[in-house]
Amino acid sequence: MRSLHNLSFAVLAAVATVLAISPETQAQSSLLESVKRNPSEARALCQQFKSFNARGESALSPESIALVAGQRNLSNTDAEIVVTYAIGINCPDVR
Numbered sequence: 001m002r003s004l005h006n007l008s009f010a011v012l013a014a015v016a017t018v019l020a021i022s023p024e025t026q027a028q029s030s031l032l033e034s035v036k037r038n039p040s041e042a043r044a045l046c047q048q049f050k051s052f053n054a055r056g057e058s059a060l061s062p063e064s065i066a067l068v069a070g071q072r073n074l075s076n077t078d079a080e081i082v083v084t085y086a087i088g089i090n091c092p093d094v095r
Contacts, residue, residue: 031078035086045083046091059087059094 035042045068049059057063060083062076069079087094 031074031081032085035082036089039090042086042090045086046094049083049087049091049094053095059083 035045048067049064052059052061052064060080065076065079065083068074068083069076072079072082074082
């Protein structure tokens with residue numbers, strides 16, 4: 001009975017490991033790292049977001065997300081991840 005419990009735990013741990021290193025998780029991580037490794041690029045994004053704010057628009061507006069997606073050849077979902085991360089780390093005064 002004890003070995004069955006250990007086997008169940010091992011299977012659960014293996015599934016958790018596979019999910020943790022899934023391609024989607026790795027892709028998100030590389031997006032975040034690209035912003036983190038390039039502070040000048042992140043600052044440029046902040047300036048772009050501030051220009052949206054100056055026009056009364058949110059940096060997370062569909063237009064802003066679409067612009068970043070086009071500039072970086074990303075899906076809108078990936079661009080939203082990049083924008084959110086860049087704002088959170090580099091430009092907390094942007095809304």
